[in-house]
Amino acid sequence: MKISDIATKVIGDKRRWRAYKARTRQLPANYRAAVEALERYLMFFGAADGDTAASMYEDLIDLFERAAADGTPIREIVGADPVDFVDTFIQNYSKGGWITRERERLTNGIERAEGLDEGKRS
Amino acid sequence: MGKQATEMLKGTLEGIVLAILAGRSAYGYEITAWLREQGFSDIAEGTIYALLLRIEKRELVDVEKIPSEKGPPRKVYSLNAEGRAYLDEFWRTWSFLSERLEQLRQGGNQP
Numbered sequence: 225m226k227i228s229d230i231a232t233k234v235i236g237d238k239r240r241w242r243a244y245k246a247r248t249r250q251l252p253a254n255y256r257a258a259v260e261a262l263e264r265y266l267m268f269f270g271a272a273d274g275d276t277a278a279s280m281y282e283d284l285i286d287l288f289e290r291a292a293a294d295g296t297p298i299r300e301i302v303g304a305d306p307v308d309f310v311d312t313f314i315q316n317y318s319k320g321g322w323i324t325r326e327r328e329r330l331t332n333g334i335e336r337a338e339g340l341d342e343g344k345r346s
Numbered sequence: 347m348g349k350q351a352t353e354m355l356k357g358t359l360e361g362i363v364l365a366i367l368a369g370r371s372a373y374g375y376e377i378t379a380w381l382r383e384q385g386f387s388d389i390a391e392g393t394i395y396a397l398l399l400r401i402e403k404r405e406l407v408d409v410e411k412i413p414s415e416k417g418p419p420r421k422v423y424s425l426n427a428e429g430r431a432y433l434d435e436f437w438r439t440w441s442f443l444s445e446r447l448e449q450l451r452q453g454g455n456q457p
Binding site: 287290291292293294296300301302303308312315316 | 378390392417
């Protein structure tokens with residue numbers, strides 16, 4: 225896989241990514257710093273395919289643009305535990321992601337293990 | 347709000363949001379503000395936002411974009427027929443859970 229293919233998976237469509245980045249630059253510094261912190265986490269744990277990734281960042285910036293316009297304090301947006309918030313947020317996009325694939329692998333692995341044990345107990 | 351309350355609330359938050367929307371249409375901030383007034387002070391606005399995105403994707407709500415004086419348009423959510431059906435199911439589950447827990451507290455149905 226080429227580097228550019230990997231990048232497309234993580235950030236999605238380049239045009240949409242650039243539009244998202246342009247929107248983050250319009251935010252007041254504190255909101256922008258919060259978005260960048262969340263972005264880093266999302267790149268690591270976030271969406272699987274490009275389309276999902278692009279809408280994930282767009283939904284994120286929608287939230288922060290609204291919050292900046294309302295003057296909502298950052299702590300009120302992300303809560304006492306930002307990880308808890310971001311994990312709830314990610315659930316909307318994780319379908320098909322590597323975490324989902326690993327979960328399926330685990331489920332199948334246990335089913336196989338169960339099959340191996342059949343009949344031995346009685 | 348303590349850690350225990352936060353943990354317990356997590357599983358029911360989606361149902362709570364739907365129940366609020368059954369009464370009236372609302373946008374995200376109004377829902378968060380209402381929860382805070384009710385004493386759920388630890389609720390993050392972002393968490394409510396994430397839940398609203400989820401129920402939107404599952405088509406349990408209708409969404410209307412209302413222009414705002416300042417900043418981007420606000421999304422106003424209202425419960426649709428599917429959302430109502432889902433909410434009924436939530437209340438049935440809640441009744442089951444709360445009845446069993448109450449029995450356990452009263453010591454009437456101990457194992």
